[in-house]
Amino acid sequence: MAQAMKIAIVDDEKDMRQSISQWLALSGYDTETFASAEDALKVLGADYPGIVISDIKMPGMDGMQFLKKLMGSDSALPVIMITGHGDVPMAVEAMRVGAFDFLEKPFNPDRMSQLAKKAANARRLTLDNRVLRKELSDGSQLMNKLIGSSPVMSRLKEDILDLGQADGHVLIDGETGTGKTLVAHALHAVGSRAGKKFVLVSCSALEEDALAKRLFGPMLPEDTQLPAVEEARGGTLVLEDIEALSDTLQARLLSVINDQGTPAETRIVAICNLQEQNRTCEDALRSDLFYRLAALRITVPPLRQRGEDILTLFTRHAEQFSEEYGCDAPQVSAQEAAQLLQAPWPGNVRQLINLAERAVLQSRRGGGTIASLLMNDHEEMQPVMTTEGKPLKEYVEAFERMLIDNTMRRHRGSIASVMEELCLPRRTLNEKMAKYGLARADYL
Template structure:
């Protein structure tokens, strides 16, 4: 990530003025401090990429301030300035962790060279860190995308075909099917490995904030914009941006996304300068974009620009043969997270889990396994541990929305629990709440025909809270 915010601390006003003017001309945000104490306050309050400090200042000296910086923000790069070209000062500054050392007077070209050097160093550090993290994530991802069904084998083949190119991919599928995992798999197997992977859920951010989140903003662009912020497209430069729930993006903002795809440049909110970006786009949605195009709810030109390679994830109910594999994976994962001995599922539990409809798909299965592991005292999970699921006669699976309080308490009293006094505090309340929340939210969404703003108003909760609950509980939102 290139440097953006710089602090200059010097007791000479003329030096502060010259450096500020030169750095601002290059497009940097610059804060000034007249002594070490003021500089320290700024460092505590703000985020800087580079600090240029005079070695002799009233209050804290540059070297003392350097020591404090190493304690407070070890990633902040510091350049020390001094009018005394002594070996002792230079050695002491570098020994304490300074990035570089300048002797006054100096040409402004020297500052330009240092800034460029800092940029290269930050870029290399960022790339190494990203590469390490992505290789680690890639290893984890290979173990996370579970499935050997024909549908999943087709997905694997498609990933292998499209990953090496920079073609735009549109991942479609119901909520909870693992669209972001697929997007990451495409990135990790592409030539952009080691570059940023930036994900943004378009449905999780209020409309009025989404544009500045995507494109960034300049200092002073609006109230509260106290410093320049890079948008997601700039953050993802040379890498991949994943635009989740693209169908929820406001119509007027869609034209700006189209422009980025066509022109490969962005303009920050409140700014006039266009910034070139080299970004691969992977978008995802659980909505029917073609139908939205017909209803004039989604731009046709943007749809065709995104839909170069369509990739459809089938719901879990259509690849039920993968459920036993997923159950084994989630049991091992959850037990490791909770630091409890690994549990297994009995054949009757597997039959129940395999026959259930899973409207919340893989995410709902994971949450169901987690709940059973937490509530059960036995190493073997049976069908009774999944009493929140049941199958109707005739084989059509449904969710049991009305598990009785007696049934919940009975689950808690099984095994080593012999009376109410020995029950762990809070568990029953949490389980009852989960059983009530899902049907209530589904009912209100049905009555409002999928209008989340109206549903949130009826429920008396924030819209973002409702969206979070919809995701957590694996609720499918059907819009008319």
């Protein structure tokens, strides 16, 4: 259940602030009251998890001064001002300064509830967007989203950390659904440009004229958005589906790159998504542009090469969907684990996420198996043969790690509960956790 939105009520009249507080508390809000603006400012600041309702006329610091202080700290904080009869010009001035809205005394409590709901929704959206922006600029958060400890994923993370500190342009390639755009975000977040602009343009989403204008301009008087090469100046410009650029736009992009000199003012990260057989990004781009963009290169591994990461990803996403749909996550049998590990995964991580959601929905209805969903995705798959492709030992170890990981997660790190459910003595459990790189602290 979402946490109740806070409402700070600021009024020097005790009866007024108590009646407002009681009414809004009945509507489900978490209220706190202050007798003066000075007291409120000790608590209210940037990222306050709620909204403010304040009287305009108060002794000491009045409502207008209070509003200006709040706007200086967080201009997106919704502040509803309460005005006396005849103070409408002052209320209009408050709106100009940044107030969300105003209520004129005597006001209808239902009208106040409606305004509070509207302001709370706006505040929730603002705070959610700030959290998202923080995640997209926080290298550690993004690296945590690159789930997996397989050798190929460990190399990928090392490449991101190394290349993130470099200055050259980067080419990211790999199959569809492998997470190339997430890698581009991570490259930006772990490098020296982390606090600068991150601009993403899909080269396949626009017609050539519209794409040329989006990338290079010119700007018209009615335009509110800078061309991408200007918008990203000093930061990172990510070009998805770089292979979709026409020869003309490739030439213009090369000109922009050459004009920047070395080191580049703006880093360009090109994402190549070619799927045609026997065709590469090098084939699709003019050679001089390709070699400028591919000075540094990252190839994101396909899911089928990531071994036990497949089971980790599946169970993590299944848990997330089970919380979303309010049901238990499906249990993966040994045979289904082997099938997940052997599936070809042409759609990679994106396909796995879709499969996890369908498995949860199917489990909620009380029927079907993960194996049946896999067979629908891969009709050409043969019955699982655990001796094909990898030694049986690898499948057994992957399944064992998944079982311990899931059980530790379910019991929130309770060693005693895990020992009881898996019928393992403590020493054996400790040895297996050490073997698979599982730490109790991660589940507490």
